[in-house]
Amino acid sequence: MIKVNDIHKSFGEAQVLKGISTSFEPGMTNLIIGQSGAGKTVFLKSLLGLYTPEEGTIVYNGQINREMTIDDKREFRKELGMVFQGSALFDSLNVEENVMFPLKMFTKQSLEEMLERVNFVLKRVDLENSNMKFPAELSGGMQKRVAIARAIVMNPKYLFCDEPNSGLDPSTSILIDNLIKEITEEYQITTVINTHDMNSVMEIGDKIVFLKNGIKAWEGSSKEIFKTDNTAVVDFVYSSNLFKKVREAYLNER
Structure with missing residues (x-):
């Protein structure tokens, strides 16, 4: 489990993360979504330990990031798995x-x-x-x-995926989504996925964190996202006519 408590991250005068708090449970596919520049990549890199927030804490199964020694960080690295956007194979x-x-x-x-x-x-x-x-x-x-x-x-105890479906055709993207979800549930991994793929959001989004301008503007499940009245989420997720029709059909059935 990962608990994020009021983290802030800046680069010079630019404040990128502005007090984000949330949690990610094991055995669930946790998705981070939002427009480009919303802070998703900085958030993911902070979870990975590549960036250190100026304020707030990140707690991994009771272990606080700010209290980790060099040896603790070395051992923690062994518990991380990372799937990069371009696969990053040698x-x-x-x-x-x-x-x-x-x-x-x-x-x-x-x-x-x-x-x-x-x-x-x-x-x-x-x-x-x-x-x-x-x-x-x-x-x-x-x-x-x-x-x-x-x-x-x-x-690993933790699996982080950065745009795992980038560059893949729709059918292959579905296969990758299903594989990540199956592995997450099978091994009870705490999985966090940074994605723009709305099909992933709808199909495997056990928990979704929506970032906007460096803050957490909404969080919920793929089922709850159909019902939300949050204007920013609706505008982002349902920008295509297809998803607008899906949402309308869902709301009409209620």
């Missing part, structure tokens, strides 16, 4: 080597133990027998699944 390494990379960096496992774990997670993301392929030989969706395998190979 082009010169094959699938097996990419997925094994965190194990080599953070554990003292034998090669046999690492291979066993790598093969386990590759099977979990439906990429059995892809060990020796290189990223250039894979489709965008397969690259993203390799990135997910690498993110969960350390059996």
Whole structure:
């Protein structure tokens, strides 16, 4: 579980995060949405520990970020999994080597133990027998699944995803969404996803945090977002005619 208590983050004179408080539960897909410039990326990087807020605290299962020592942070890093927007695979390494990379960096496992774990997670993301392929030989969706395998190979408590559906076609995006949700529930991971994909919001949004101009303007579930009267959320989520019709149909059924 992650608890965020009144965090503020500025860069020079620009105040980006202006007192955000929320919480993210394990076993749930927690989504961060909002317009470009709303503070989503800075918020996500603050959760990852890449930025340190000037005010407020972030608490990870009772451990307060400001009280972590260097050793605490090193151990905490082992509990994090990250899926980057562009997958961020090493082009010169094959699938097996990419997925094994965190194990080599953070554990003292034998090669046999690492291979066993790598093969386990590759099977979990439906990429059995892809060990020796290189990223250039894979489709965008397969690259993203390799990135997910690498993110969960350390059996993390926390999984962070930055625009995991970026550059993918709609059908592949749905597959990635479902995979992330399944893994989150199966392993009871605290998953936080930064996304612009409204299909993701509607399909897997157990909890949604909507940021606007550096503040939390709304939070709720994908079901509650249909019912909200929050003007900023309605304007953002239902900017397309398709989602407007979906919302109208939902409200008419009530």
